[in-house]
Amino acid sequence: MNHNNDRPTNQSVKALDRAHVFHSWSAQGALDPLAFKSGKGCRLWDYDGREYLDFSSQLVNTNIGHQHPKVVAAIKAQAEELTTIAPAHANLARGRAAEKILARAPAGFDKVFFTNAGADAIEHAIRMARAVTGRDKVLSAYRSYHGGTGAAVVATGDFRRIPNEFARGHVHFFNPWRYRSEFHATSDEEECQRALHHLRRVIESEGPGNIAALLLESIPGTAGVLVPPRGYLKGVRALADEFGIVLILDEVMSGFGRSGAWLALEHFDVTPDLITFAKGVNSGYVPAGGVIISERIAHHFDDEMFYGGLTYSGHPLAMAAICATLDTMAEENIVDNAAHIGDTVLTPGLARLQARHEVIGEVRGLGVFHAIELVADRQSRAPLDAAAMGRIKAALLERGLLPFVVANRIHVVPPCVVTAEEAERGLAIIDEVLGAFAG
Template sequence: MDQTMQEAYDLDRQYVLHSWSVQGKLSPKVISKGEGIYFWDGEGNRYADFASQLVNLNLGHNHPKVVEAIKKQADDMCFIGPQFVAPSRSRLAKKIIDLLPDSFGKCFFTVGGADANENAMKIARACTGKQKIITRYRSYHGATYGAISLTGDPRRPPVEPGVPGIVRVFDPYCYRCSFGLTYPECGLRCAESVREVIMYENPDTVAAVFFESVTGSNGIFVPPAGYMERIEAICRELGILLVCDEVMTGFGRTGTMFGFQNFDITPDIVTMAKGVNSGYIPLGVVAVSSKLAKYFDENMLYCGLTYSGHPIACAAALGNLEAMEEDKLVDNSSAMGALFKAELEKLAKKHAYIGDVRGIGLFTCLEMVKDRESREPLTPWNGPAGPMAHVSKALLDNGIAAYIRWNYIFLTPPIIINETELMDAVARIDAALTQAEPAIAQEVP
């Protein structure tokens, strides 16, 4: 590593706090550059970015269309406050509304996904006059206090108490059904249980059901056929808003523009961030139906952020969407996703520690188990890395940067990926699993 890279590392370790980490155990890689689906570390090693960083770099690294949009906007106007009209913000709001169902009317802009979800919660409570929000136990909606309160995963309890009024239900996790049933004979018990919980809570107190369209960082659980439609029907029956968190699943990730478009539903509120401009500049969005937007014609919107709808962030989003349309990247995500899943299913036949392959579009997860019959996780939920540490190392050794959590390997490459790049990565994943298996076998009885 050259002197510049070494200096960057030393300064980082002395002055930077890294998220979700015990600081003394860290030895982060210095990253020198990125291009397309790849990035390079300070020692010149290249990695295929099969995490899209934090599932936000949908267009990959340094896409020229987005970079040019940023440069042009910076030349015109770097910043203007949200109390003024910013042309890039206005154009982006219309563009997003045009991508959504006809029932949608306006956008409120935020800085990222967490505050998009917090503001969606504020809007749902304001418009309904009700307080309770239904979320799922394995959900993730962000790390700010309101968003982490909505969240169900283990990152929430250490910072409780949070925002009151959150009620949780079980997930559509078919591989490990909370009710011990099998789809479709289950009759969508996980969906029916949502209605049951709402009835116990009293529908007159429930403002919204707040779900990720496809559960993301807790395991990529694709809802079974009919689940989301049943959830919407319950909401309509009981007078409750349906909020779809598209922070991770939006903008082509699942092979459709938005994840909820894989189902026959129309939400009332959609939150988004990450892929809206591939993370090049922080940006989040709360899109609301015309009916909800009209409420604020006569009532105060108690939401506001200094950087709401930052002109450069919005310009980046416009460049991002233009590139998606020109290069037909939603279709590419669908096609490459189908190929990728088929190839991963082939790997599952070869590697006995792969218990389940699931995903939709380029939003894919391998669940690793000690034994396929028992389905015992290779590493416990919310436990130490254990044998999965060998998997992490082997993937990096073979040039694959993936997001690994518990016994899950998340594989979410940029949606610009082509077949040659994909098949090369499949071969590298195969080699990594082969490399890790002897070390795993020494730890697993």
């Protein structure tokens, strides 16, 4: 990219990126990233002026949409007053952000520890559980993603864990998913019961007195938007209570409106001991995450040192973004909108797509948190291969839809501010692409 006053283009911005930027989770040589200049609501524009409908919310985090003016204004106002302060000091924006987050948590939570993102929220929640219990092991699901840092990536269940298994004390189990059941279940009730029995046996086999934490996403997101069967999370809570284990629910992706509730755990009538969050709490406008801490665990550290901390914990710009995001989501009924769009557009619309396209094996989700499972054959349920998924993704982009594609799935995850018209438009593009693929 030249550094004169020439107008940047997609080509020049991509050339600058490929010259100097090292990308995550990628072999660098074959990358051809999209270049984006600006956004508003559910729309993005590249440097050549082409518009895309964002059905990815980036990494399922821009819940309030792009460039919401109230959040942008709050960040600007905080920057004028105080751009940064060490976490040891008190700051009004940080205190208010914690207060507003706790107002959306279940009863019995009274403190928030702020981090820079979801991965380090998981790291610190694990530290808290180990400190409180005096135990070491952490149980988490194979179908999960908890972040890319040391313990978080090993708590993760997917393939990215395997080259990074340097953290100690991690054990995995199978969480429920009836479509690809590990338990030969023929109903949600059987899947729930058998998954809980499996978890009990893993706990017993690993030694309950050695297990510090049970870590689960309230709704596993990257693994496929796997809404757990009714009763599963309450059953996990009962096992944690029985064996004295700390229950951590990961709301990094599912929280703050994504499922059509402030926190996804509300759908399941369950209260954990620790809740991790990030992403939607301020739509990623300034990096932020954290741990919502129950009174019991918070009080443990009244007299005991907590061995954890970060230079940018509770960064004022991030805290101002949180305050503005949560206030605006309440004022503009954005969480209700996510629930309404899910109930009236996405759930019925995806059911119609499944009825029309043999390539769809299953659709599932809540709010603006859905997934389309694509299969080569409905009888065998064999996943559609990577080459076919690549063609489908390219066709969606050609038609101006920015998708979130993982393995053999299209995740339908627009911002919580999406309108019915935008949601219908996104589904129509998916319908068109799948029809052309079958043809």
